[in-house]
Structures are given as structure tokens and as C-alpha cells.
Amino acid sequence: MKSPTERNWLSRWIDFSSGVGGVIAACCLMLLALIITYEVTVRYFFGSPTAWVQEFSVYLWMAIAFLAAAYALRNDSHFAVTIFVDRLKASNRRRLRIFTHLIGLGYSVTFVIKGIEMVHFSYEMGDTSTGLIQVPLWIPGSLLPIGAVLLALQFFNKLLLELMNKGAQ
Amino acid sequence: MTIYIIGFVITFLLVMASGLPVGFGLGFLGIALLTTYIGLDSATSISVEKAYSAMDSSILVAIPLFVLAAQLISETGMGKRLFDAAKSFLWWSKSGLGVATISSSGVFSAMTGSSFVSASTMGLIATPELRRAGYSDSLIAASITAGGSLGSVIPPSIVMIIYGYLTDESIGKLFMAGIVPGILLILLYSLALSFFINRHYRMTAPPLQVGAAATRTESTREVNHEAAPAPERLSKRKALKEAFWGLMAPVIILGGIYLGVFTASEAAAIAVVYCMLVGFFIYRTLTLKKLGNVLMEATAVSAMVGVIVVGGAVLGHVVSFGRIPQQLLETIIALDLSPLQLMLLINLCLFVLGMFLEVMALMYLAIPLLVPIIAYMGWDNIWFAVIMLLNVNLALITPPMGGVLFVVSHIGSIPIVKVMKGAMLPIAMILLVLLLVVLFPGIATWIPNNM
Amino acid sequence: EIEIKLASWGPPSHFVAQARADWIEEVNEAAAGKIRIIEYPGGQLYDDKDMHNAVARGHVDIGVLLSPRVMGMVPMLQGVYLPFAFDSLEHVAEVYQGESLAIIEDALEQRRMKLIYTSFVDGVQIYSSNGNIETVEDFENLRVLSTSPMGTNIFSRLGASPDSSIPQIEQYMALRLGVADASLNSIVNGYFQQTHEVAPHLTRINLSFPTIMVAMNLNKWESLPEDVQEIMLSAGERMQARSLQEAMAWEAKFLAESAEDGAIVTEFPASEMERVREISHGVWQEWADANGPEAQRLLELSLQ
Ligand code: NA
Ligand code: NA
Numbered sequence: 001m002k003s004p005t006e007r008n009w010l011s012r013w014i015d016f017s018s019g020v021g022g023v024i025a026a027c028c029l030m031l032l033a034l035i036i037t038y039e040v041t042v043r044y045f046f047g048s049p050t051a052w053v054q055e056f057s058v059y060l061w062m063a064i065a066f067l068a069a070a071y072a073l074r075n076d077s078h079f080a081v082t083i084f085v086d087r088l089k090a091s092n093r094r095r096l097r098i099f100t101h102l103i104g105l106g107y108s109v110t111f112v113i114k115g116i117e118m119v120h121f122s123y124e125m126g127d128t129s130t131g132l133i134q135v136p137l138w139i140p141g142s143l144l145p146i147g148a149v150l151l152a153l154q155f156f157n158k159l160l161l162e163l164m165n166k167g168a169q
Numbered sequence: 170m171t172i173y174i175i176g177f178v179i180t181f182l183l184v185m186a187s188g189l190p191v192g193f194g195l196g197f198l199g200i201a202l203l204t205t206y207i208g209l210d211s212a213t214s215i216s217v218e219k220a221y222s223a224m225d226s227s228i229l230v231a232i233p234l235f236v237l238a239a240q241l242i243s244e245t246g247m248g249k250r251l252f253d254a255a256k257s258f259l260w261w262s263k264s265g266l267g268v269a270t271i272s273s274s275g276v277f278s279a280m281t282g283s284s285f286v287s288a289s290t291m292g293l294i295a296t297p298e299l300r301r302a303g304y305s306d307s308l309i310a311a312s313i314t315a316g317g318s319l320g321s322v323i324p325p326s327i328v329m330i331i332y333g334y335l336t337d338e339s340i341g342k343l344f345m346a347g348i349v350p351g352i353l354l355i356l357l358y359s360l361a362l363s364f365f366i367n368r369h370y371r372m373t374a375p376p377l378q379v380g381a382a383a384t385r386t387e388s389t390r391e392v393n394h395e396a397a398p399a400p401e402r403l404s405k406r407k408a409l410k411e412a413f414w415g416l417m418a419p420v421i422i423l424g425g426i427y428l429g430v431f432t433a434s435e436a437a438a439i440a441v442v443y444c445m446l447v448g449f450f451i452y453r454t455l456t457l458k459k460l461g462n463v464l465m466e467a468t469a470v471s472a473m474v475g476v477i478v479v480g481g482a483v484l485g486h487v488v489s490f491g492r493i494p495q496q497l498l499e500t501i502i503a504l505d506l507s508p509l510q511l512m513l514l515i516n517l518c519l520f521v522l523g524m525f526l527e528v529m530a531l532m533y534l535a536i537p538l539l540v541p542i543i544a545y546m547g548w549d550n551i552w553f554a555v556i557m558l559l560n561v562n563l564a565l566i567t568p569p570m571g572g573v574l575f576v577v578s579h580i581g582s583i584p585i586v587k588v589m590k591g592a593m594l595p596i597a598m599i600l601l602v603l604l605l606v607v608l609f610p611g612i613a614t615w616i617p618n619n620m
Numbered sequence: 621e622i623e624i625k626l627a628s629w630g631p632p633s634h635f636v637a638q639a640r641a642d643w644i645e646e647v648n649e650a651a652a653g654k655i656r657i658i659e660y661p662g663g664q665l666y667d668d669k670d671m672h673n674a675v676a677r678g679h680v681d682i683g684v685l686l687s688p689r690v691m692g693m694v695p696m697l698q699g700v701y702l703p704f705a706f707d708s709l710e711h712v713a714e715v716y717q718g719e720s721l722a723i724i725e726d727a728l729e730q731r732r733m734k735l736i737y738t739s740f741v742d743g744v745q746i747y748s749s750n751g752n753i754e755t756v757e758d759f760e761n762l763r764v765l766s767t768s769p770m771g772t773n774i775f776s777r778l779g780a781s782p783d784s785s786i787p788q789i790e791q792y793m794a795l796r797l798g799v800a801d802a803s804l805n806s807i808v809n810g811y812f813q814q815t816h817e818v819a820p821h822l823t824r825i826n827l828s829f830p831t832i833m834v835a836m837n838l839n840k841w842e843s844l845p846e847d848v849q850e851i852m853l854s855a856g857e858r859m860q861a862r863s864l865q866e867a868m869a870w871e872a873k874f875l876a877e878s879a880e881d882g883a884i885v886t887e888f889p890a891s892e893m894e895r896v897r898e899i900s901h902g903v904w905q906e907w908a909d910a911n912g913p914e915a916q917r918l919l920e921l922s923l924q
Contacts, residue, residue, distance in 0.1 A: 025472070026464040029233050036234070036438030039785050040431045043799075047761055049783035051772055054227060061230045065475025068468045077469040078190035078476060079579040085188035100189035107197050114217035121677060125731055128692040132769045132784060137692065144221050215679045222670045227787035330792060333814060336631065341817045429798030432790050489664040536662060540632055 014157040015074055021150045022071025025064045032060040051132035059140045066147030070154040073104075094162060101159040108152035115145030174493065177202070181525065185569050192473070195480030195570070196220065203487045216483045223482030224475060227434070232285060233471035234437030238444055239290035240463045245448035245455050247415035248294040254412035257405040266302050267312045267366050268359045270295045273419075274316020275323060275355050284565050285474065288317030288573040292580035305369055306583045308362070310591025313581070315358040317573045318562045318595050323351040328561055329554070331532055336540055338550050342617035346551045347558065349612050350602055357598040365594065414447045473579065477572060485526055495538060497522075508546055512607055515539065516560065523564030524571075531564050532557075552606070555613035559603045566592045622655045624840075626682040627671065629663035631812055635866045636739045636832050637661070639859045640684070643737075643834070646855045651848045657682065676732045678837040685733075685833040688768055695911050696727035699918035702907075703771045703828045704893070704900045706922070709740055712829040713864050716740075720921040723914050734841040736834045737856025739863035741806055742871035743826040747819035748802035749795055752886040754823075756895045765791050765803040770907065771827065774900050795819045806830070808867075811874040816883040825888040 039053035072078050085093055119141045128134040184194040196216070203212035242248045274291045292313050299309045321328035324344035333343050409416075421443060422436045431439060448455030501514050523531055535557065543553050565573045568589045578588040606612050626644065630637060644657045666674045668686040672693050675683035691697045700720065706712050715721075716738050728735050746753055746764070753759065759778040766772040766782035775782035786794045794800045795818040804827060805815045816822060834856065841849065879885055908919040 022465060022468055026461070026468045029237060029464055029468055029471070032230070033234055033237065033438045033441040036435055037442045040435050040439060043763075043781075043783065043785065044430050047763070047781055049763065049781055049785050051782070051784050054785040054787060057230045058225060058227050061233060061471075062224050064233050064468055064471050065224060065478075066472075068472035069476055071465075072469040072472040072476075073190070075469055077579075078192060078473050079575040080188055080190040081185050081585050082188050084186040096188060100187050103189055103197055104193050107193050107200070110200065110213050111217055111220070114213045115221075117214065118218050118221065122673070125676060125693055127673065130689060130692045130768065132772050134692065134769060140225075141221065144217070211679070214677070218670075218673070218677070218679065222666075222673075225669075227790075339814050339817060341814065427797065432786060432794055432797075432799055434790065486665065489660065 011157050011161060014153045018070040018074040018150055018154050021067040021069075021147065022074075025068035025071065028060045028063040028067070032057055032064070035060075055129060055131040055133070055135065059135075059143075062140060062143050066143045067150070069147050070150035073151060073154045073158070094165065097162050098159065101155055101162060105152060105155040105159060108148050108155055111148035112145050112152055115141075115148050119145060177493075178525075182569060190473075190476065191575055192476030192478075192480040195477070196483040197480075199480065199483035199485075199487045202484075203490065206487070206490060216486070219482055219486045220479040223478055229475075229478065231434040231437045232289070232474050233467060234434075234441055235290050236293070236470045236474075237464065237467035238437060238440035239293040240467050241441065241444035241448060241455070242290075242294050242415070242418070243297065244459060244463050245444060245452050247412075247418065247444065247447065247452070249298065250408070250412040251294075251415040254408040254416070257408040266295075266299055267304065267308065267362045270299065270312040271316045271355060271358050271362065274313070275319045275351070284317045284320035284562070284573055285576060287320050288313060289470065289474070289576045289580055291316050292577050296581035296583075303370070304366070306581075306587040307591035308366060308369055309581060310577055310583055310588040311365070311594040312362060312591075313577050314566045314573055314588070314592045315362065315595035315598070317577070318566050318599065319351060319354060321561055322347045322354060322555075322558050324348065328532060328558060332536065332554050332557060336536065336543075336550060336554070338554060339617075342551055343554055345617040346555050346613045348616055350555055350559065350606060353602055353605070353612070354598060357601065358595060361594055361598060414451050418443060418447075470580070474572075474576070477575060481526075481570070481572070488526065502542065508548075509607075511542075511546065512548075512556075515542070516556065516603065516607070519557070519560040520563060520567070523560055524567045524569065526564060526570065531561055535560075549610060549614055551617050552610040552613050555606055556603065559599055559606065563596060563599050563603075566595055568592070621653055622844075624655050624657045624681045625665075626657050626659045626684075626834075627665040627674065627680040628659060628661050628684040629667045629671070630684075632661055634808075634812070635870055636741065636863060639739065639862055639866070640834065643855050643859045647852055650851045650855070654845065654848050672731075672733065672835075675835055675837050678732075678839060680837075681840045682736070682834060682836045685835050687831045687833060688828075690833075691768075693731055694724075694727050694733075696724055696915065696918060698770060698907055698911075699915055699922055700724060701768075701770075701828050701830065702900075702904050702919070702922060703768070703774050704826075704896050705904060706743075706829055707826060709743065709829060709864065709867055712831070713740060715922050716831070716860075720918055723918050723921075727914075728835060729838055732838040733835045734838050736836055736852055737860045739832040739834075739860065740867045741830060741832060741863075742808050742867050743829045744804050744806050745810070745827065746802055746823045746825055747795075747805055747810055747815045748821045748823065749798070749819045750801060750821070752821045752823045752884060753802075753825065753888060754886065755889075755892050756899075763799075763801040765794065765800045767804070768828075770903060771804070774903050777899050777903070778896065791815075792818055806871075807878060808870050808874050811878055816878045816881055820883050822878060822883045822885045823888050824885065825893075 035053050036057055039050050043049040085096060088096065119138045122141055123136070123138040127137045129137060181198060184198050185191060187194065189197070200212055200216045203216060206212070207215075242251075270291060273295075274287050295313060296309055299312060304312075324347050329343040329347065333339065418440060422440055425431050425439060426436055445455065445460070448460075497518055501511070501518065504514075506514065519531070519535060522535070539553070539557075543550060565571055568574060571592070574585065574588050574592055577583065578585045581588075583591075628637065628640065641659070644659055648656055660680075665680055666683065668684075668689050671680075671683040672685050672690040674680045675685070676693065687697050687701055691701065700712065700715050706715075716724075725735050748762070748764075751758075753762075756778060759775065759780040762775075762780040764775055764780050764782050765786055766775055766784050767788070772782040772784055783800055786800060791800070791803050792813065792815070795803055795815070801819075803815060803819060805813065807822070810816060810822070836852075844852075875885065904919055904923075908915045
């Protein structure tokens with residue numbers, strides 16, 4: 001990746017948005033550990049289990065995974081098989097990368113569009129969880145398209161950097 | 170159908186090799202295939218909603234927590250102290266650390282019931298220590314994938330609970346049935362690993378001592394260190410004292426689970442809080458800044474696992490939708506084979522399917538298909554359950570689609586080819602146990618039948 | 621010939637699954653040349669948690685719904701699943717007829733689902749690890765694994781500690797290890813899930829009666845020729861009647877088998893049941909108040 005000064009404001013802004021997703025996800029992870037510990041404590045020592053921890057822990061897990069997907073992409077934390085790609089000529093490698101970034105962009109845009117459709121449907125149907133607190137399901141559902149927007153932006157960013165990188169190769 | 174399958178395999182391999190992160194590649198391939206069945210609009214709707222419901226699962230909640238706990242264990246120095254203690258006791262054997270890794274993974278898998286969780290945790294804790302001891306990448310991979318693959322055989326196991334539910338079998342008996350094969354696997358893994366580790370040291374130690382391999386200076390020192398065990402032996406007591414709080418972690422977790430204080434997945438959260446307390450107040454190696462970094466790192470790993478879960482769910486859905494495994498099995502049953510031939514062929518099919526599918530997809534696909542065959546052939550359900558579990562374990566570590574392989578590769582920064590090479594050892598051992606169980610059903614059925 | 625995809629979940633040897641297989645065969649024979657139903661069993665495509673959404677969305681043509689799982693989307697179903705309101709399976713079968721059935725069907729259709737037929741299963745009982753439940757006082761501090769909101773609410777009022785923090789899949793281990801004292805399951809399902817292995821004290825209390833519904837996406841249903849619809853409905857009617865008989869026979873059969881496996885079975889006394897109903901009544905009424913006049917009517921019909 002280029003040094004920050006060389007990168008334009010758009011790229012910096014996108015990286016910042018991925019970072020925000022990552023920080024929120026990290027907070028959710030800390031919260032997840034704390035609420036489950038709380039649940040165990042009140043159940044074991046006070047004999048009064050909560051009715052919400054199990055349900056909310058699943059929502060927090062989804063928040064972690066969806067919101068941090070773009071952050072992980074920014075940091076190249078997603079697992080990829082690169083042994084074949086590494087053997088290609090630099091110019092071909094660049095072409096292949098442009099191609100895979102495009103696929104990634106298409107994939108995440110699909111999740112944005114269809115994710116919004118899914119959320120809209122469950123809002124229309126008034127679908128709620130069957131837990132004690134009947135959470136409207138469009139709320140946790142929104143985590144998917146929100147995460148996908150961040151992801152689409154980050155793929156776009158990578159694509160853009162690769163395209164501008166032509167002279168350097 | 171043959172052409173379809175060959176086409177699928179080739180496309181699959183191309184997507185995997187393209188350098189696109191694997192999770193995205195699997196999902197993309199799944200959507201593309203489903204589009205050929207029902208068109209783009211429906212295919213994308215179904216896939217995205219399938220992805221969401223796959224993530225909406227309480228089983229997965231343990232993943233980020235155990236990843237975080239594992240990173241805290243290594244960040245606070247608990248992991249290093251634990252391994253120092255193990256080393257001071259296992260000074261006489263160079264393969265000791267590898268065997269210790271497998272045994273700890275066995276305990277860990279037993280607790281959590283999840284191979285993913287076990288592989289990522291042990292990967293984080295053990296990889297740096299094994300590397301320092303001079304293990305090659307494939308040997309590290311062999312130790313961790315072997316340990317991780319014990320998750321669903323050693324009770325308690327989520328896979329067994331699902332099997333019991335779908336086939337009307339006593340879950341208690343299923344748990345018992347996993348014990349002998351599980352122990353057998355641990356023994357075989359340890360024996361095979363010791364053999365390869367000793368061979369590795371024989372082959373690498375001399376040139377390292379001459380200093381020919383300049384890139385591995387650190388391991389050189391460690392290997393020499395290992396060769397002169399005397400000072401380590403003296404520090405045995407000290408090492409134990411140092412490692413006390415680290416050793417308490419599994420005691421608290423296992424004790425808590427078996428005394429009924431918390432469930433296996435709650436143990437992950439307890440472990441996180443425990444490690445934070447030890448790191449902040451006892452070892453004083455943890456700072457708020459470090460905690461922030463560890464949280465961000467664990468979050469990124471969890472997101473990676475999430476993306477793979479999503480991709481695997483989307484691809485698994487299209488495989489179910491296209492009824493490919495159905496057709497495959499129907500063809501086999503029509504062949505009119507002897508029971509042993511049929512059993513071996515079913516295993517072959519499960520093995521091949523397992524190469525491309527994840528655990529849950531394999532279970533949900535195979536069990537409804539196979540239950541009528543088991544009944545028709547009059548096979549022992551418990552016996553078959555163990556055969557199924559071993560196949561499920563194989564699916565996790567057989568290339569090209571093996572979640573545990575990806576996790577080990579990523580966490581240990583080991584090239585995937587080396588991980589796959591290392592995984593050949595547990596794969597071979599599971600196949601051996603599988604063959605033994607097929608030939609001698611008593612290995613699986615003796616304990617549950619004599620309960 | 622139109623291909624119709626039917627997604628189901630659960631053990632293939634369950635009587636409801638076998639009746640469904642017969643239903644499919646009957647429909648496929650009678651409607652040969654027009655439609656053909658293909659089953660995707662065992663949760664291959666969707667499990668009980670996701671099925672109603674998949675049917676409503678049209679991602680699968682026909683789906684098998686478990687009534688308590690659908691209540692988030694179709695709250696009216698709670699009216700035929702009121703805890704402690706029904707004393708027998710026959711009572712529940714009566715509610716799945718006439719005016720109350722029309723209210724449920726209408727509520728499902730508003731969510732783009734056509735109810736084809738309902739299968740009855742035996743009622744939900746209490747499995748506990750430390751002794752049977754004999755009086756209302758026995759609920760005091762009982763750590764019972766509850767999954768439905770209304771059930772959780774009533775158990776709290778009975779003085780129990782209902783615990784919804786443990787997912788279905790971990791309930792077996794939670795009981796085994798003593799994280800919880802009791803769980804709720806029907807006798808047939810409890811036998812399939814081996815609940816009596818870990819919580820052998822089985823108190824027959826008929827907490828509630830889940831039903832298993834075969835439902836079709838409404839658009840898909842409306843696109844079918846009328847004679848095919850008729851074939852599906854009339855075959856369904858027979859399966860519905862059959863499931864009522866089989867549910868009772870299976871309950872008796874598995875009750876005997878559970879007892880043989882070591883389950884200690886008792887009946888919750890009728891006098892104590894009156895006290896439980898009194899406490900529950902307020903909770904039912906709160907639900908009806910929150911869900912409008914149709915819910916109120918359904919409550920009246922259910923309590924008749
Ligand atoms: Na296990
Ligand atoms: Na595999």
C-alpha cells in the first residue's frame with residue numbers, strides 16, 4: 001500500500017470508514033464477553049438467569065463479523081491462497097487483482113442490494129424474534145447491508161489503488 | 170452428471186487459486202452456480218438470506234470469544250509460561266512439545282466441541298512456541314490440525330447431538346462411542362508426530378549447528394538450547410510457579426463446565442475475563458492499549474471466519490439444491506454391492522463430498538440420505554455414527570475446502586501448501602482409524618453396549 | 621409438469637414426516653402430469669428457525685412450519701399455543717377448525733403463506749432432574765429452560781427461574797451438567813432428543829401444544845390450477861386427521877418406552893392446575909389486549 005500522502009482523500013476516507021466498523025465491532029466483542037460473564041454470575045450466584053443475553057449475544061456476534069469484514073479486508077486479514085498468484089508476472093498479477101477486486105465488489109454490492117431487500121421484507125412483515133424481548137428482526141438484519149456497504153467501499157478502494165498503480169509497475 | 174461434477178471441481182479450484190479471499194470466492198461460486206438453476210434475481214436473494222441465517226447461530230458466538238481468549242493468553246505471556254513449564258517437564262523428548270500440543274488440543278476440543286475454535290486457539294498459543302523450538306512449518310501445521318480435528322469425536326460434541334437428534338439415537342451412548350476412537354486418534358497422532366519430529370531434527374540439526382542456515386538463527390539457538398537440557402531441569406519448580414495462573418485457566422474452565430457452573434460456550438467468555446484479570450492485575454503484562462490491539466486483532470480474525478462461514482453456507486446450499494449428492498448415492502445403491510463394498514464406497518463418497526463441504530452441510534446432506542440405507546442394511550446405528558463423525562472430522566482438514574486449514578494457515582502465517590502437507594498426517598491417521606472401525610465395529614460399540 | 625420444492629426438517633422416521641411422505645406421494649399420483657412435489661428433508665435447505673421466512677419470501681414453494689417458531693411473524697398463532705390453556709390434544713384439534721382456524725389462516729395469508737394442513741403432535745411436558753412437579757410450590761426457583769416468551773413470563777410468575785440463555789442444541793448438556801434443573805419437551809420429541817437420559821422426572825402437565833404446519837407460498841398457491849389445490853387440501857385433511865390419531869398413539873408408545881428407559885412419570889394434579897391457570901390467565905389476557913380484537917376473539921374461542 002502507498003504512503004498516506006500519495007493517496008487521495010477518497011481512499012483515506014474509505015480506510016477510515018473500515019476502521020470505524022472495526023472499532024465498533026471490537027467494542028461489541030468486549031461487550032459480548034462481559035454480558036455472558038454477567039449472565040453466568042447472576043445465574044450461578046443469584047439463581048436468576050437473564051432472558052436477553054442468549055439472544056443479544058448472537059446479535060453481537062453478527063455485528064462483530066459483519067461490521068469488521070471491511071476492516072479485515074483493509075488489513076489483508078482475510079484468508080487467501082496466493083501461491084499461484086505470486087508466481088505470475090507483475091503485470092498479469094495486477095490484471096488478476098483488478099479482476100478479483102471486481103468480483104469482490106460485485107459480491108459485496110449484491111449483499112448491499114439483497115440485504116436491503118431482506119431488511120425491507122422483514123420490516124413489512126413485522127417479523128420479530130421469539131425471545132422474551134421481541135426484537136424486530138429488521139434491526140439485527142440491518143447489520144448485513146451496513147457491513148456490506150463498508151465492504152463494497154473497501155473493495156472499490158482496493159480496485160482504485162490497483163488501477164492508479166499502473167505507472168508504478 | 171460426471172461432466173457437471175468435473176466442471177464444478179475445476180471452477181472451484183480456479184476460484185480458490187485466484188487470490189480472491191477464500192470466503193468471498195466460495196460465496197461467489199455458490200451464487201454463480203445457483204444462478205444457473207434459478208436466475209440471478211432469486212439466486213442472489215436466496216444466497217444473501219441464507220448467509221444471514223447461517224450467521225444467526227448461537228453455536229458461532231464462541232468463535233470470537235475463544236479467539237480473543239487465545240490472543241490474551243499469548244499477549245499476557247500466559248502461553249509462553251505454560252510452554253516453558255511443559256518444556257521443563259518434557260526436556261527429555263524433542264517431540265514433547267508437539268505431543269503436548271496435540272494433548273492440549275484434545276482437552277480443548279473436548280471442552281468446546283468445535284474444531285474451528287480449538288484450531289484457532291491452539292494455533293495462536295502454540296505456533297510461536299513450536300516455531301521457537303525449531304519445528305518446520307508443516308510439522309507445526311500437523312500438530313495443530315491434528316489437535317483441532319479431535320473436536321467432534323471427543324465428547325461433548327455438537328455434531329453428535331445433531332446426529333442423535335436426526336437418527337433417534339441415545340446421545341449419551343454416542344458420546345461414549347467417541348471415547349475409544351478419540352483416544353486411539355490421540356495416540357496415533359502422537360506416535361506419528363514423534364516419528365516425523367525426530368526425523369526432522371536428525372535431518373535439520375547438523376547443518377543448523379554449523380550455521381549454514383542463516384535465516385533460522387533463532388531456531389538454531391533454540392535447538393541447541395533443547396539439546397542441553399540441564400539448566401531447564403533446574404528451573405522446573407520455578408517454571409511451574411510462573412505458569413500457575415496460566416495452568417489455572419483450563420482448571421477453571423474445565424472445572425466450571427463439569428461442575429455445571431457454565432456451558433461450554435459460556436466458558437469462552439469466562440476465559441476472556443479471567444485472562445484479562447490475570448494480565449492486568451497478576452502478571453501486569455496487559456495495558457489498555459495492548460487490550461485495544463488484541464481486541465482489534467481478534468475482531469479481524471472473527472470477521473475472516475465469518476466470511477468463510479457465509480461462503481460455505483452459500484455454497485453448501487447450492488449443492489443441496491442441485492441434489493448432486495442424492496444422485497451420487499442413488500447411483501451407488503443401485504449397484505447392488507456386498508455390505509463391505511457398500512460401506513467402503515459410502516466412505517469414499519463422504520470423503521470426496523467432505524473435500525468440498527463444511528461440517529454442517531455434510532451432516533445435513535448425508536444423514537437423511539444414509540439413514541434409510543443403515544436401516545435397510547441392518548447396520549448398527551452407533552457404529553455408523555462414529556464412521557460419520559470421523560468423516561466429518563476429515564472434511565474439516567481435507568483440501569481444498571477445509572476451514573481448519575485456512576485458520577491454521579492464517580493464524581500461524583504458514584503457507585497453505587505447507588499446512589496441507591502437514592494435514593496429511595492427521596488425514597492418514599483418521600483414515601486408518603476409519604478403516605479399523607469399519608473392520609472392527611467393536612472399537613465404536615463396545616463401551617456404549619456395555620454401559 | 622411443474623416441479624414444487626418442499627423443504628422440511630427433523631427426523632425422517634417421525635410419524636409426521638412419514639405422513640408427509642404419504643401426502644406427497646398421494647398428491648404426486650393424483651396430480652401426475654400437472655405438478656410434482658420434491659422433498660428436501662432433514663433441514664437441507666432450511667431449518668425450523670428460517671422456514672417461515674423462506675416460504676413467505678417464495679424461496680421455497682412449500683415449507684414445514686413449527687408453530688411456536690412462526691409466532692414472531694404471525695403473532696395470532698400464539699392464540700392456539702397458550703401455555704396451560706388446553707387440556708388435551710382433542711381440545712387443540714377443535715381450535716384448528718371453523719372460526720378460529722379462519723383467523724389463523726387469514727393471519728398466515730397476510731404474511732404470504734397458505735396453510736395446507738396441520739399435523740398435531742403431543743403436548744409439551746416438564747422434564748426435571750430433581751424430582752417431579754407436584755404442586756405450584758415446586759416451581760419455586762426451578763431453573764427451567766424456556767424458549768417461548770409467554771412461557772417464560774408465566775414461569776416467572778409461578779416463582780420459577782426460567783432460563784432462555786441456553787440454546788436448544790446445548791440443553792442436553794446443560795441438564796446433564798446441572799446448569800439447569802428442567803426443560804420443556806413433548807414426550808415423543810423428548811424421546812427422540814433423549815431428554816429423559818438427563819432429566820428423568822417427567823411431569824405430565826400439557827404446558828402447550830405445538831403444531832407442525834405444511835404451508836405454501838401464497839403466490840405459488842394462487843398460480844396452481846384449482847383441481848390441484850383441491851387434491852392438496854383433501855389429501856391434507858386426511859393427514860391432519862391421521863396425525864391426531866398417531867400423535868396420541870405415539871405419545872402412549874413413547875411414554876411407555878421412556879418409562880422403560882427409567883423415566884419417572886407423574887401427572888400434575890388437576891387442583892394444582894387450577895391455580896396455575898389462574899396465574900396464567902392474566903398473561904393470556906395481556907397478549908389479547910396487545911394484539912387487537914381478533915386476538916381477543918381467538919382467546920375466547922380457545923378457552924371455550
Ligand atoms: Na468435543
Ligand atoms: Na474438506
